[in-house]
Amino acid sequence: MSPVELQQGQEVARTIRRLAHEIVESNDGADNLVLVGLLTRGAPLAARLAAAIETFEGNLPPVGQLDVGLYRDDLAHRDPPPPIRPSDIPGTLDGSTVVLVDDVLFTGRTIRAAMDAIMDFGRPARVRLAVMVDRGHRELPIRPDFVGRNIPTASSQTIDVRLTETDGEDGIYLMEGAEQHGEH
Amino acid sequence: MVSIKPANSAGTEVGQPQGAPEPPTTVWALKDLLDTNTLSMKDLELVFETTDTMVEVRERPVGRVATLRGTTVVTLFYENSTRTRASFEIAAKALGADVINLAAATSSVGKGESLVDTVRTIEAVGADILVIRHPGSGAATLAARHTNASVINGGDGAHAHPTQALLDLYTMRQHVGDLEHRKVVIVGDVLHSRVARSNLWALRKAGAQVTLCGPSTLLPRSLESLPVHEGAGTCRVTSNLGEALEEADIVMALRIQRERQEQGLLPSLREYIRNYQITEERLGNANPNALVMHPGPMNEGVEISPEVAHGLRSVVREQVANGVAVRMAILFLMATARRR
Amino acid sequence: MSQVLIRSGRLFDPSTGLDEPSDVLIKEGYVTAIGSNLDEDGAEIVEAAGCIVTPGLIDLHAHLREPGFEQKGTIQTETEAALQGGFTTVCAMPNTDPTPDNAPAVEGLLKRIAQDAQVRVFPVGSTTVGRSGKKLSALSELADTGCVAVTDDGSPVASSSLMRNALNLAGSVGMVVAEHCDEPGLSGNGTMHEGAISELLGLAGQPDAAETASIARNIELCELTGGRLHIMHVTTARGVEQVQRAKERGLPITSEVTPSHLFLTDEAVAGGDLTPAYNTSAKINPPLRTEEDRLALLAGVNAGVIDAIATDHAPHAPEEKQCEFDLAPFGISCAETALATVTTLVARGELHLAPALRSLTQGPAEVFALQRHVPGIGTLKIGAPGDVTVFDPEEIWTVNPSQFASKGHNTPLAGIELQGRVRAVIVEGTVKHMREAPDA
Numbered sequence: 001m002s003p004v005e006l007q008q009g010q011e012v013a014r015t016i017r018r019l020a021h022e023i024v025e026s027n028d029g030a031d032n033l034v035l036v037g038l039l040t041r042g043a044p045l046a047a048r049l050a051a052a053i054e055t056f057e058g059n060l061p062p063v064g065q066l067d068v069g070l071y072r073d074d075l076a077h078r079d080p081p082p083p084i085r086p087s088d089i090p091g092t093l094d095g096s097t098v099v100l101v102d103d104v105l106f107t108g109r110t111i112r113a114a115m116d117a118i119m120d121f122g123r124p125a126r127v128r129l130a131v132m133v134d135r136g137h138r139e140l141p142i143r144p145d146f147v148g149r150n151i152p153t154a155s156s157q158t159i160d161v162r163l164t165e166t167d168g169e170d171g172i173y174l175m176e177g178a179e180q181h182g183e184h
Numbered sequence: 185m186v187s188i189k190p191a192n193s194a195g196t197e198v199g200q201p202q203g204a205p206e207p208p209t210t211v212w213a214l215k216d217l218l219d220t221n222t223l224s225m226k227d228l229e230l231v232f233e234t235t236d237t238m239v240e241v242r243e244r245p246v247g248r249v250a251t252l253r254g255t256t257v258v259t260l261f262y263e264n265s266t267r268t269r270a271s272f273e274i275a276a277k278a279l280g281a282d283v284i285n286l287a288a289a290t291s292s293v294g295k296g297e298s299l300v301d302t303v304r305t306i307e308a309v310g311a312d313i314l315v316i317r318h319p320g321s322g323a324a325t326l327a328a329r330h331t332n333a334s335v336i337n338g339g340d341g342a343h344a345h346p347t348q349a350l351l352d353l354y355t356m357r358q359h360v361g362d363l364e365h366r367k368v369v370i371v372g373d374v375l376h377s378r379v380a381r382s383n384l385w386a387l388r389k390a391g392a393q394v395t396l397c398g399p400s401t402l403l404p405r406s407l408e409s410l411p412v413h414e415g416a417g418t419c420r421v422t423s424n425l426g427e428a429l430e431e432a433d434i435v436m437a438l439r440i441q442r443e444r445q446e447q448g449l450l451p452s453l454r455e456y457i458r459n460y461q462i463t464e465e466r467l468g469n470a471n472p473n474a475l476v477m478h479p480g481p482m483n484e485g486v487e488i489s490p491e492v493a494h495g496l497r498s499v500v501r502e503q504v505a506n507g508v509a510v511r512m513a514i515l516f517l518m519a520t521a522r523r524r
Numbered sequence: 525m526s527q528v529l530i531r532s533g534r535l536f537d538p539s540t541g542l543d544e545p546s547d548v549l550i551k552e553g554y555v556t557a558i559g560s561n562l563d564e565d566g567a568e569i570v571e572a573a574g575c576i577v578t579p580g581l582i583d584l585h586a587h588l589r590e591p592g593f594e595q596k597g598t599i600q601t602e603t604e605a606a607l608q609g610g611f612t613t614v615c616a617m618p619n620t621d622p623t624p625d626n627a628p629a630v631e632g633l634l635k636r637i638a639q640d641a642q643v644r645v646f647p648v649g650s651t652t653v654g655r656s657g658k659k660l661s662a663l664s665e666l667a668d669t670g671c672v673a674v675t676d677d678g679s680p681v682a683s684s685s686l687m688r689n690a691l692n693l694a695g696s697v698g699m700v701v702a703e704h705c706d707e708p709g710l711s712g713n714g715t716m717h718e719g720a721i722s723e724l725l726g727l728a729g730q731p732d733a734a735e736t737a738s739i740a741r742n743i744e745l746c747e748l749t750g751g752r753l754h755i756m757h758v759t760t761a762r763g764v765e766q767v768q769r770a771k772e773r774g775l776p777i778t779s780e781v782t783p784s785h786l787f788l789t790d791e792a793v794a795g796g797d798l799t800p801a802y803n804t805s806a807k808i809n810p811p812l813r814t815e816e817d818r819l820a821l822l823a824g825v826n827a828g829v830i831d832a833i834a835t836d837h838a839p840h841a842p843e844e845k846q847c848e849f850d851l852a853p854f855g856i857s858c859a860e861t862a863l864a865t866v867t868t869l870v871a872r873g874e875l876h877l878a879p880a881l882r883s884l885t886q887g888p889a890e891v892f893a894l895q896r897h898v899p900g901i902g903t904l905k906i907g908a909p910g911d912v913t914v915f916d917p918e919e920i921w922t923v924n925p926s927q928f929a930s931k932g933h934n935t936p937l938a939g940i941e942l943q944g945r946v947r948a949v950i951v952e953g954t955v956k957h958m959r960e961a962p963d964a
Contacts, residue, residue: 067237070251070279075520080211083233084516086240120246300846320848321726322802329800341850342726378726404723 003160003173006151012163012170015148016045019130020052022146023099030057032096032125036064038114039085042102044165045132049101062090066100071113093122099146103161105131108142133172135159212517216328216335219344220386228353228386234513235354235506242278242509250280255519257281258311259338260302260327262288262318267480267504268338268348272315275511281519284311299323300330307331313518316340321378334518342376348479349382351510353390355503356434359475364391364417367471369428371460372438372487373402374421379479380438381407388417395420397428398438398460401449425460432470436477437462437488453486463489467497475499527551528950529564533572533914537579538882539903548577550910553953558906568955570948572914578881579904580612580911580951581863582888584702584780585677585756585834587855588614588645589931590636592621597839597931600640605837605859605930607642607957610946612911613901614643614837614859615892618650619678625650625661630669643951644911646672646894651690651701657682660690667697672892675702677756678809678854680738682708688745695751700778700892702754703742705763706810710734715850717790717811725794725802727849730811732760739763743770746777754891755779757836759810761820768829778891780834781821783865784856786875788812788936793849798939802849806936808836809854822869825883826876832888833880835862839932857925857932865937867917867944910953919945919962 007015027033030053037046043065054060069075069084100114111129118127130146135153151159153174160173210226223231241249257276259269269285276283286306297305299318306314314333316324321341328335339345353363360366368387374380374396384407387394396403400423408421422428429435444450467474476488476497484490492498528550535546535558547562548555583606589597597605599616606614616633624630630647637645649666653659655676666674674694680703681687687703694701711734716722718729739755743766746753758764758779767779790812795801806812824830838855845852858865866884869875889895889902900908920943925933949957 070237070241070249070516075251075523077524081520081524084237085233086237088240092245116250120244120249122245298843298847318848320850322849325801326848340726344726375723376726381724381726406720406723410720410724 003175005171006174007149007172009170012172015132016048017052019146019148020049021056023049023128023130024053024057026128026145027097030059030061033061034064034090034093034096034098034124035061036066036089036098036100036118038100038102038110039065039067041161041163041166042100044163045103046101047165048163049130064089066114066117068110068113068117071116073109073113087117089121093118093124095123095125097126097128098124099128099130101130103132104159105129105134105144106137108138108140111142112140132161133159212521214518214521216324216337217346217514217518218324218328218335218337220346220349220382220389223386223389225389228350228389230517231350231510231513232354232357234517235509238509238512238516239506241512248278248280251516252276252279252281252519255281255312256284256310257313257315257515258284258286258306259315260286260306260317261338262316262323263339265317265339267507268317271504271507272338272511275508276515278508279512279515281515299326303327303331307333312522313515334522336514336518339378341378342381343378344382345378346382347507347511347514348379349386350514351503351507352383352436352477352479353386354510355477355499355506356475358502358506359499360433363387366392366433367395367431368392368434368436369395369397369432370436370438371397371425371428371462373440373444374398374438375402375404376441376444377438383436384419388419389413390417391415392417393420394418395422395428395432397422397425399423399450399456402444425466426469429466429469432474434475434477435462435467435470436479438479439481440483440487457486461487461489462492464491464495467492473497477503480504526953527564527567528570528910528953528955529562529567530570530572530577530912530914530948530950531562533575533577535577535904536877536881537904538878539579539886540905542904543878546577548904548912550912550950550953553910555904555906555908555910558904570914570950570955570958572947574918575914575916575947577904577912577914579885579902579908579913580949581610581884581913582613582894582902583611583835583837583859583862584615584832584888584891585782586614586616586837586859587619587839588616589839590620591633595841595931596844598640599636599645600642601929601931602837602839602859603640603642603645605839605857605928607949607951608929608946609860610863610913610915610949611859612643612913612949612951613646613894615646615648615672617677618648618675619655623650623654624648624666624671625653625655627662627665627669630666630671634670642956644898646670646892646897648672648702649674651676651681652686655679657686660686660693663690663693663699664697667694667699670897671699672894672897673700673702673754675704675756677702677704680704680706680708684741684745687742688749691745691749691751691753695749698893700752700754702756703738704756705735705738705742707734707737710737714811715807716793717813719790719814721790721794727793732762732813735760735810736762736766739766743775743777746770746775747773750776752776753778757782757785757810757834758821758824758830759785759813759817761817764820764824764829768824771829778831779829780832780888780891781825781830782836782858783833783862784808784836784858784936785812786818786821786825786833786869787865789815789818792936799936803936804845804847804849804852805856805934805938807849807852807854808838808856822874826879828879830883831891833862833866833883834888835859837862837930839930840934841931842933845934855932855934856936857928857930857934859930860928861923861935861937861942863913863915863946864921864942864944867915868942871917871943910950912950913946914948915944915946916961917944919943921945
C-alpha cells in the first residue's frame with residue numbers, strides 16, 4: 001500500500017511556526033531556552049524551531065542534538081542495532097529550560113532514554129517535550145507538552161515525518177507495515 | 185573517515201528501513217577480538233565511529249553511562265601491565281559494567297591451574313567478556329576456544345595487541361584523516377612486538393604504506409612478502425632508518441626490552457641508540473608534520489629522545505586517552521552483539 | 525601348530541622386488557610358502573583380495589612412554605596402537621624413567637615388554653647416562669642386553685667430544701648411534717620452524733641451520749671415527765642433501781624421515797578449516813618445515829637417500845597438549861596414521877610405492893641391523909618371520925583420534941581424510957589384528 005499523505009510543504013512549515021510560538025509562550029520568552037533534537041529527525045526539527053523563534057524573538061536559542069543509543073532499554077532486541085552517534089549539547093544545561101524535540105512520539109521509550117541522557121549533561125530547571133506527531137500507543141507514563149498533530153494510528157502502521165534537511169521535502173505520511181524508524 | 189576498500193568483512197551488511205537517511209550499517213559479528221587481521225575495513229569504521237561517541241561521552245560532566253549495566257567484564261592478566269589493565273577497567277566502568285580484575289599472582293593461576301581451567305571457571309562465575317593478557321603467543325586464541333565468554337586479546341606474547349592497534353589508528357586518523365597511501369614507519373624490536381603486528385594488519389587494510397625498521401636481528405623479514413587482500417597497503421622491511429623515515433607521515437617507536445641485550449640480539453643499548461633512536465635530527469628526513477607515537481611505556485633516551493617524546497609532534501598522551509574510548513567502543517560492540 | 529594363509533592379495537616385498545598376486549602361507553611363525561592357489565587344511569584364512577601384502581612394518585622410532593610416563597602411554601597401549609597402524613616391530617626410544625642406560629634398566633624394560641607388548645619391541649638405549657649429555661652410558665653392556673642402537677633422542681649429544689667417543693665405542697660393538705641432530709645454541713627456545721609462519725604467529729622459531737649444522741658435525745665425526753651413524757628425523761631439504769653427499773662418500777650413515785614431515789608443513793601450526801590456530805598437536809621437534817623441505821624429503825625417500833620412514837610416535841595426555849603453545853610438549857601421536865599418510869602420498873603421486881614400502885620394511889631392518897636378532901625380518905622370503913601387514917590401498921577414512929588405541933590423541937590430522945587402511949596384521953605367525961572391509 002502506498003503512503004497516505006497527511007500534510008505537506010507549507011502545512012508542515014505552519015505547524016513548526018505554531019509549535020515555536022507555543023514553546024516561547026509557555027516559557028515566557030526565549031531566555032534560558034535550549035532546544036535539544038533527538039537524532040536523527042529531531043535534530044533538524046529543533047534547528048527549524050530555533051530559526052522560527054529567532055524570527056519573532058530576535059535571537060536564536062541554543063540548539064543541541066542528543067543520541068540516546070547508550071540509554072536504550074532495547075539494545076538487545078533491535079536488529080540491526082542503531083548506530084550510536086556523538087551528542088552535541090551547547091554549554092551547561094544547569095537552570096535552563098530544555099525542550100526535547102522529536103518527530104514522532106510513539107511508545108515513549110526513546111523519551112525515557114532521552115531524559116536519562118539529558119541529566120548527564122547538567123541539571124536543567126525544566127524539561128519539556130515537543131513532537132511533530134503524537135501517534136499514541138504509549139508504553140510509559142509520558143505526555144508531550146507541545147504537539148504538532150495528534151494522529152490516531154493502528155500499531156501496524158507507521159508515521160513518516162520527512163524534512164527537507166534529511167529527505168529533500170517536508171511532509172507527513174501514514175504507511176502500512178514497515179517498522180516505525182527510530183522507535184518512538 | 186578512512187576510505188572503504190573491498191575486504192572480507194567479519195560483520196554483515198544490513199539495509200536500513202526504506203526512507204531512512206542512514207547509509208547501510210555494519211553490525212559487529214565477532215564473538216572475540218583476537219587480532220586485527222580478522223577485522224574488515226567496515227569493522228574498523230564501525231569501531232572508529234563508535235569511538236567518536238565514546239570520546240564525546242568521556243567529555244560530558246558525567247563521563248559515564250549505564251549501558252552495560254549487568255555485563256560482567258573480567259580482566260585476566262598473566263603479565264604486569266598497569267596501563268592496559270587500567271584502560272580496560274576505566275572503559276568498562278564508564279559503560280556501567282561490573283569489572284573483576286584477576287592477576288596471575290593472586291588467582292589460583294599461581295597454584296598451577298591451567299589457562300583452560302581458569303578460563304572455564306571465569307565463565308562459570310558469569311563473565312560475559314574476558315580481557316586476557318598473557319606472555320605466550322596464541323594464549324588468547326586458546327582461551328577463546330574454551331569459553332563462551334567473548335575474549336578480548338589484551339596482548340599475547342609477540343602475537344597481537346588489537347586494541348592498541350585500534351587506538352593507534354584512531355589517533356592517526358584524528359590527525360591525518362584518511363590513512364590511504366600514508367607512510368607509517370614502525371621502528372624497533374619488530375620481531376618481538378605484538379603492537380607492530382596488529383598495527384601492520386590494520387594499517388594495511390586501511391591502505392597505509394607500512395615500513396618496519398630495526399636492527400636486522402629484530403626484524404621479521406618474511407612479513408614483507410605475505411599475501412594480503414587486493415587494495416591493501418604495502419609492507420617494507422628495512423634496517424636503514426634514514427631511508428625508512430624519508431617522507432614518513434607517522435613514526436612509531438617501539439619499546440626496547442633490555443633482555444634483548446642479554447640474548448645477544450643487540451650488542452648494547454648504546455649501539456641501538458646510535459642507530460635507531462628517534463631524535464629530532466633524524467625526524468628531519470620525515471614529513472615536517474609527521475606524528476610521533478609510542479605504545480608505552482617509553483624508555484626515554486633509548487628508543488626515543490626525551491625532546492621527541494614530549495615534543496610538538498608527539499601524540500603519546502592522546503594515545504592513552506583514546507585508549508579508553510576505543511576500549512569502550514569494543515566493549516560496547518561486543519556486549520550488545522552478545523545480547524542479540 | 526598354528527597356520528595362517530593370506531589369500532588373493534598383491535604380494536609386495538621390497539627386499540626381493542616381488543610384486544605380484546600371490547598367497548602367503550605361514551606355519552609355526554615362519555613364512556613357508558609363497559605362490560598362487562596355496563591351500564592348507566585348518567589354516568586361518570586372511571582374505572586379502574584388493575589388498576597389498578607386505579612384510580610387517582618396522583618402526584625405528586616410537587616413544588612408548590613406559591616406564592615413567594604412563595599417563596602418556598604404556599607399552600600395552602602404544603604397541604596396540606602400532607599394531608593397529610600396521611607395525612609388527614617397533615624400536616622403543618629411551619626417554620623413559622628410568623633411562624635404559626645400563627643392563628639392569630634394559631632387563632627391567634624387557635620384562636615389561638615380554639608381558640605387555642602386542643608387537644615385537646626392540647629397546648634402544650641412551651647414548652649418555654640419564655640422557656643428560658654428560659657421561660656415556662655402558663654402551664657394550666647395552667648392546668649385549670639387546671639394545672639395537674643408542675640415542676639421546678629428544679635431545680642431541682651436544683658435546684662433540686662425547687659424540688665422537690660414542691661413535692667410536694658403539695661402533696666397536698657394531699651398534700648404531702642414532703642422533704637427534706640439533707644445535708641447541710641455534711634452536712634455543714624455538715617451538716616451531718623459523719620462517720614466515722613463526723613470524724606471523726609471533727612464536728620463537730628453530731632455524732634450518734639448527735639441524736643442518738648438527739648434521740654437518742655428526743657427518744664429520746662419523747668420518748673421523750668410522751662408527752655407524754643414524755640421522756633421525758631429517759626435516760630440511762639441505763639435510764637430505766648432506767646425507768646424500770655423505771653416502772656418496774661411502775660413510776656408514778643412514779637416515780629417517782617421519783610421516784608427519786612428509787605430509788605436513790609449518791602451516792599446520794597456523795591452523796586451517798579443520799584445525800585451530802596455534803595447534804599444539806602440530807608442535808613437534810624437530811619442527812614441521814616448509815613445502816620446499818617437504819618436497820625434498822619426499823624426493824629423498826623416492827631416491828632411496830632416506831632409508832626409513834619412522835613415526836616418532838609421541839603420545840601425550842590430552843591435558844598436556846591443551847595449553848599455551850609455548851608450554852605444550854613436542855610430539856605427535858601417529859602410529860595409527862603413519863601408513864595411511866604414506867599411502868595417501870602414494871595415491872597423490874608424491875611418493876612411489878616401492879621406495880615407500882621399502883622405507884617401512886627392509887630399510888629400517890637394515891638401519892638397526894635387526895636381522896642379527898631376527899633373521900629375515902623385514903622380508904617375506906621363505907623362512908622369514910611370520911610378520912605380515914595387509915592393507916587396502918584404496919579405502920578412504922577420516923582420522924578420529926577418539927578412536928585411537930594410543931593414549932595420545934595429539935594428532936594434527938583429526939578430521940582429515942586419508943587413503944589406505946590396515947586390514948590385517950600378523951605378528952610371529954599369529955593374526956593379531958583384523959579389521960573387516962567396510963561395506964562397499
